[in-house]
Amino acid sequence: MSDKPTENVVPVTEAPKDAPAAEGEKGPSKGALKKAAKEKEKAEKAAKRKAEEEAQKKAADANDISKEDYGELPMLGSQPYVPPTEKVPRVNLAEVAEEYKDTSKMDEAGGPQIVFRGIVENARAQGAKLTFITFRQGLDTIQAVVAESETLSRQMVKFAGKIPAESVVLVHGLVKKPKELVKSTTIQHLELHVKKLFVVAKADSQLPMQVTDAERPIPGDGEEEKTEDDGRPIVTLNTRLNNRVIDLRGKHNTAIFTIKDGVIALFQEFLRSKKFVGVNSPRLLGAPSEGGASVFEVKYFNTKAFLAQSPQLYKQMLIASRFERVMEVGPIFRAENSNTARHLTEFTGLDMEMAFEEDYHEVVGLLEELMLYIFNGLRTRYGRETDLVRSIYQVEEFKLPEAGKVPRLPFSEGVQMLRDDGVEIGDFDDLSTPDEKRLGALVLKKYGTDFYVLDKYPLAIRPFYTMPSAETQAAYDPKNPNAGTSNSYDFFMRGQEIMSGAQRIHDAAFLEKRMRECVTPVDPKSEGLRDYVNAFRYGCPPHAGGGIGLERIVMLWLGLPNVRLASLFPRDPSRLSP
Template identity: 55%
Template sequence: MAEPPSTQPSKNAIKKAAKEAEKAQKKAEQARLREKELQLRQREEAANDFAASNYGEHSSTTAPGSHREWIQLAKVEEWEDRLCIFRGAIENARIQSTKLAFLTVSQGLQSIQVVIAEDKENVSRQMVKFAGDIPAESLCIIHGIVKRTTEQIKSTTVQDFEIQAKKIYLVSKASTPLPLQPADSERALPSETNEDVNSPLVSLNTRLNNRVLDLRAKINHCIFILQDGVDSLFQEFLRARGFIRIHTPKIIGAPSEGGSNVFRLDYFQGNCYLAQSPQLYKQMAIQARFPRVMEIGPVFRAEKSFTARHLTEFTGLDVEMEFEEDYHEVVDLLEMLMLFIFKGLQERYSNETELIRKVYPVQPFKLPANVPRLHFAEGIKMLREAGESIEDYDDLTTPQEKKLGQLVLEKYGSDFYTLDQFPKALRPFYTMPSSTDPDNYSNSYDMFMRGQEICSGAQRIHSYEILVQRIRELNMDPEQAGLKDYVAGFKYGCAPHGGGGFGLERIVQFYLGLPNIRLTSMFPRDPTRVVP
């Protein structure tokens, strides 16, 4: 019987392993010595670095020894050939050689090239290396001379000037690697029709999951600057016409507008709800003899809608006012309001709009001298003539809304129009029936941008008797929680009034032609997203 093979290593194998171990030990020792020598050399260089005080990490909010005026890059040309100080974020850094590095530094919507060049007075090679190694998105304080360039710098917004750095301090260092590059958010969202394989595309979910970094993109700054413009123009127009801004509760004791699509919350010993709109409270302000009111605030809709134009929380721009003779006084004012906003955006925010449209090309928003105003029946007729199958009192589907918007654009040359006299059955209980056909239509209206609804409004019922009758026709109880106080207010006399509610995010989305409403909400909420 043969003996089993030995499992012990041979003498040659043992010798070979010993040599390998000895070799590895020597290699490690050599590496340790090189590292020690490098550290020693670096300490010596640092000790001999004449520019050591001109760079480094600095956690304070002010530059060492500096009490000078800090500049904004938007006005950098005013500092030509002068020493300036500013704080900015590093977009990118590249070392050209041991003696030269270039930084692209941003501040808001502006960016500028900063040159770090070795000299014998302010900038050492160690400083060049330090600057070139600063991670992207880090915040720095920079001292430097503003210089006009001989050639335009195409990679920055400030193209005729650069800053020759004399000092640079790292205020806040960004971690690496970044989960999202802000530069990726400067590109359009992925779509089935996007065939530009050379542009990396980042999904909307990735952007929203890293929203802080995403919002740093200049296009996003432009979107929210323009959104603030809508807010500002809205108030400017209405304040000039006697409106005051009110603030109504968002926590309510009972569903007030039919009871569906509301968020229910625990509230101490009972339940409460998030308001679907400020509608009833706006009218209660009218009851209280506030003749013209506006509100800007959150609106909550518990709708499981996953479309590109729906959110579960959005910002409502609401208006309510008394009128003298006819509810079209309200419609006239709302149309003038929107024209004022559109023209204000064109005149005051053209730079932001231009930057956004480089990423999302869309035809400029077309405005007429007079806003087209169609009776609902006329809109139905136009759709039928275009081949749509729709009944007289049917609500419009989203494709039908867009189709009608295209038809209005072709006929009237306008991206904005009003559809008046909606069917009575499609409107809430507080809507006044039409004076010409009270059985079928109502004194109500919607307003549209690029064929999509941005406003719903109406004349409200101001008669206690008619309101109670209408509530009961809809099998509701005027004494129910959430309605009782509202209804009772009409017992004491109330002026004829009407109003409307706009969606701020939709106005911005449709004006700019953006593909998704979530781009216009800083931290959007939808059925699947409640963070960040």
């Protein structure tokens, strides 16, 4: 069969575009035609203008004397690395500020050249020929000038003024003595005249929150919608934690977590000098070990496990293993639905345990020395960071007692002080948070210190492994086995508990007895406790220790209003990210 069309087939063709409209159809109106012509003319003018601008820009770029001295660098790692033939050492701004502390001999015409990587805190264009930039490195900031000259182009000035805040940049510049002190930066006696400026990592121009907003105090209760005098809204704690990466860029946060690391270093430094050995105990347990009421259950292969509430039982087992002085820094998990300003579900514990010779107060005395060592170390080594944070929250300096004069009050004396101040409280009642804060104020007034110890707590409010006091054991009543006091103690800062400790029971038979008769009985033969109890059947020296909450030390030393500010990525009953 042929593909050739038959004679009866009439080919269909389109009508010419300029053909008149068929009868009954209307063509474009004169107004529409006029509008289309105007749009066409407008588009042609825009295209012409754009072409002219591109040509001008191309010509300007060709004549840009600084074109090799600024711009956005390719992403590091996207190209093969070729070591520079002449590598200029990168410097630290703090070291530069110290090296050129004396500016009396600085030459205004010249100046030492430096190269460093920093952050653009802000960039302010002052017309077409001048831009001011504040660069930041750690806690240090310096003012820089980018000014048009015979060797620096206007294009470079414009580029500098448009760099978004928080961008990472590589800077080459001359160190100069400013005409007057630069009060807006931490380095006030120097300024930088930029010669080369490259963007290493560009930040988005629109951030979910500003770093400067994070450097102000968080609003108090009921101040969620409050604004500052200048009209800026106060950024709430929840907003800050939701955008924690930006929030942590605040200089005060750098200070907070530098101090937090310092507490750990001082803790280990002191205890190592006292022959303590650092250990790492398990955080996954096969069974709840301290009552099981507030533990996190997790899936563990085909069974279940629990996150450790503390390393307490393992510390004691290590004492029985002949490690007579142990310390540990590690995470603690508490499944308590506490939505307060001082509770977290995951925090860092500073734990220690040691064998003693004759009396548990040997351990209390060493712990007092430890805390004074940490406090004095923070004063002398981290004064700048401490002052920076306290200046935001307007907190008074932490008052310390003299060495050897830490107030060590029997629990009964603390109760009496509260009663004398009008508080109704029983002899063996546990202290509420308001009671603790009130007692802290009374101790400060009487002894002139924010740091003190309460000793001889009621037995009924302490864990099963706590040694009853000698007086309590002598007056033992099987009908009321939890009456009396114990060889236990708490340490306080600004009226809030930071550490709980005690002499532990080191005799297996007595331990089993106390486990069965304590306020919340536990089974010494249970899976989670059997190995622990057996450890004391092989001969274990008397021992005591304590567990310190790291975040609480930081919070109370600095006067922070919420413990979450002392946790990088806090976990509480309502927060599991970021």
